[in-house]
Amino acid sequence: MSVQRRLFATLAASVLAVSLTACATSERGSGGEGGGTFVFGAAGAPKNFDPIFNDDGESFRPARQMYDTLITYKQGSTELEPGLAEKWSSTPDGKVWTFNLRQGVKFHDGTDFDAAAVCANFDRWVNMKGAAAQSQMIYYGDVFEGFTRNEGDASGTPVYKSCQAKDANTAVLTLNKFKGAFPAAFGLTSLSISSPTALKQYDADAVTQSGDSFTYPAYANEHPTGTGPFKFESYDKANGVITLARNDQYWGEKAKVDKLIFKVIPDENARKQELAAGTIDGYDYPSPADYGTLKDQGDQVLIRKPFSVLYVGINTKNNPALRDLRVRQAIAYAIDRDSLVKTKMPEGTQVATQFMPDTVAGYAPDVVAYPHDVNKAKQLLAAAGQQNLTLNFYYPTEVTRPYMPNPADLFSAMSANLAEAGIKVNPVARPWNGGYKDDVQKAGKQDLHLLGWTGDYNDAGNFVGTFFGRPKAEFGQEDPAMYAELQKADSLPDPAGHAAAYQQANRDIMAKYLPAVPILTTGPAIVVKSNVQGVIPSPLTDERFVTVSKS
Known part of the structure; x- marks a missing residue:
């Protein structure tokens, strides 16, 4: 979903910054059970506040406080x-x-x-x-x-x-x-x-x-009405400020702060600067490169448990060479996932062997592995008659995703890996909300692309079913056998049978189908000031601020 935020006058910005700073300063000593205001830097504006009409994290973040x-x-x-x-x-x-x-x-x-x-x-x-x-x-x-x-x-x-x-x-x-x-x-x-x-x-x-x-x-x-620990108070679209108030009639534990404010700040560097200035109390998805700096200035960098997957998608529609399993396997062997995890990603990141984290029932520990092996990749390409292969590799710009903190860096490393194996890469960069998703997910223009998923709940179908459970332009050529296998696994009500069926589906996806290459699983961080307590990082990015207080 595209996020559009209207620029506002310098004077208005100054007034807002002063007011939020004054608010934060005046209430720093009134935290704990005594109230105060928690100001969170949001990366984008919400589409609206009716949960059923939303599908993005920046819309869900305020909604889950109210419902x-x-x-x-x-x-x-x-x-x-x-x-x-x-x-x-x-x-x-x-x-x-x-x-x-x-x-x-x-x-x-x-x-x-x-x-x-x-x-x-x-x-x-x-x-x-x-x-x-x-x-x-x-x-x-x-x-x-x-x-x-x-x-x-x-x-x-x-x-x-x-x-x-x-x-x-x-x-x-x-x-x-x-x-x-x-x-x-x-x-x-x-x-x-x-x-x-x-x-x-x-x-x-x-x-x-x-x-x-x-x-x-x-x-x-204007009137979202749930049962949650915070109630909607106002949304100043011009200045990008959402204000929620504590629901004193809440059925559960009452919120510890009186006010919860989401301040929309699309630029990550701007969020970092506002945190340092004290105009916000926290923000999401800090750059892994900033973890050390943030910790050095006394901020808390709270890292979520891994519950996401980054993959290199393979579209078999446009380039006939990619319909050969050996070519797809060569791509898998060519990518040095261990190096990517060690040099491009934050602590806690793990190499992905399949398309779900190992904490999900249905994970198979014995899938076919594709360790980095340039010679093996070259052998497979030669056997397929594809020593001079050229691929259009799409990657997104103007975006930070939990599984993809710096798409350009990840793309550069992977394209170098592919070149080493003899695959020429034609780079194609598109803005995330300005063509990338349409080109990749709707039009299927690419040969290779970067994409991923942060799980919504703990079920195998939320990962492999979401990725491969039905035909998608993203992957091109249809594979009815794979769809049928995943649908069968999803239809089994017995938990043991459900998990076993997904384990076999994971084995087959990695050995027989390989519609994409799993790269890594990671947990992004959330950062808050040193005087903030009670932020509990969620692997689902499902943080509830009812427990938050300030000292």
Whole structure:
């Protein structure tokens, strides 16, 4: 999603900086249980504040402070724990899920959270149509595989069937088929529970579309209403400042600060400078090259556990040579992943042997390995008759991703590896939101490209299923056998069988298909000032600031 931020006058910027500095300074001594303000430097502006319509981290960051989900993720891990549901269970076939809900919970507008509210949200999502359905296709569409009207490119019967409020505190969700994503996917920020009253009052589904752009209604922009520890107060778009206030009626542990401010600062160096100046208290994705400097000036560099994968994608559509498995294997042998991890990435990064971290059930420790071996790469290319191969290698600019802190540096190292093996590289740089994603994911113009994924929840399907579970322009030629194998693995409700099937799929992906080359798995950092306590880095980048205080 593109992020556009209007530049504002120098005077306005000065006023904002002074006000935030004064706020931070005046409240430094009032942290702990006593309140204060926590100011976080956001890398981009949110698309809006209705979770179902979003698919990017900068939109989810404020949303997850204002909303709750039925199930949530234990802070600092991918483990599940109760959210709005105190307990949950399913039938053996995984098609019926029963949620025993917390009692006494209120939405921010004072209305009751209950089973009817849960069902109203699920029914809202499945019955969306037109622009509203198109706008929220990414997460809901992927997890539930379509809508009642099969809007957009969804086809067949959606996973969701119905929801029944058995009583005020019990919601029963019925699915048309088992889906391996559950129960973990019930914790997705996209599936946060909104106030049905506010949804109706502020016309939440009145989304309009013009070309590739969407316009969102009052609910999404001005009146987001959840049950979370912070409530929406204001969004100053001109100055890029989002202000949330503590919800004193929150059902759980109350937030320790009175105010939570997100200040949009797209440039990473500018975020670093504002941290040093004290106008913000923290920011995300500091450059690994800055870790030492930040620590030396007394800041806390909190490194997340690895839960992401960077890969080199291979598009077999345009260049017939890439349809030969031996050529794809040669590319894998040519890339020196150990050197990349040691010289280009932050501490904690690991070489990836497959397309998921080793903490996910379904990881196979015995996949075919592709250690750096230039001679092996040359032999495979010769056997395939491709000693003079030239490939268009796309890499993104104007972006920092958790798995790809400096795309240009990574590209340079990999292109040198490929050249050493005799593969000529034609570099093609495109801005991330200015052509790269369209060229790679929609048009499939590239031969090779850099891309990756940070997991949303702990299930194998969220990694290999997301990458290779269906045809994509990103990889070109279709491989029905691979799709069928992944769909079968995802359909098995028995946890042991589910994991075993994904283990075999991982073996086959690396030995028989190799649609891409896994490079590394890493955990990016989040940095905060020395006087900040309670920021718990999440491998899912799912930090909740309810625990944050300042001294």
